[in-house]
Amino acid sequence: MQCPEFYFWCRAEFSVEQFLKLNAQLMSFNSVSVTDSGINQFMKDWIHRKGVEGFMEALLWCRMDRDKDTLLEGLDAKEWDEEFEKNACGFVENFERCCGRVVDPFQSLTVSIHSDRITIYATEQRDEYDGKVSTSCWIPR
Template sequence: MNKSNFELKEFKVEMAKYPFATSQIKSLPCCKKVRICADDVDSFDWWLKKLPEQLDDLQLVVYSEDRKSFILPSDFLNAPQVMQASEICFSCRAAFSDEQLLKLNAKLISFDCVDVTDKGINKFIKNWVYGKGAKGFQELQLWPTSDRDPETMVKGLDAEEWDETFEYEE
């Protein structure tokens, strides 16, 4: 890393207790693809502060066995590295608000959904349908942490439930 002057385009760190106090990494200015495995928000935050604001791919994975109760807080998710990333995939719960979801610039989004409401999902879909969402948007995967109301999510949209014959049509 010393010889490269930390000019990596892609970076992966999978370490539960990274030695931050002795780290020589000051910044990763050229890094565009990142996978960080950590077990607390402070560790994720430390790494994000080393990265440029525009990322192509941001993956955050929780190492902790307590993954189901771990939540990335809303204020952490406001970081430009999160809000402006082209792709985000969080293998943990994320407390995005409806407003934050609507402001994401990502084309591909995946996370365990904690605070996004059915009305927020409806607004996101409507923005996408009417061309008001992120440019080039392709996919949203919200892994639910509670029951959802499909009628609220598609309210005001021309949506039909697929029947078996449609699913298997060629």
């Protein structure tokens, strides 16, 4: 599917293969058949710059038990804690207003796992600024 954003307010039985081929920057749907491994692959693709250019948010509604270990397998995942909040220059505290640059270049997603949904936000992207590689940080809209 080629569109900048889409929202389905009904069941969407996308296969993992179809989900990985969605080319939307913003998406929200009732995900009844996308597996934890498929979500993990989606995140890995984006981290390794193989995902949708300009991706911002995926909201996958589904009432099922999710396996956090499978969702985060092979990813350098960190819980938001005091050290993260300190290193992120107030990102957690001011999540709705955060904008800035840090020195270490990497791609970052913020993942929120709940009993009825998983939300994936693109929050940092490797960038080149003033001749130096850096990380651009932004907040979800």
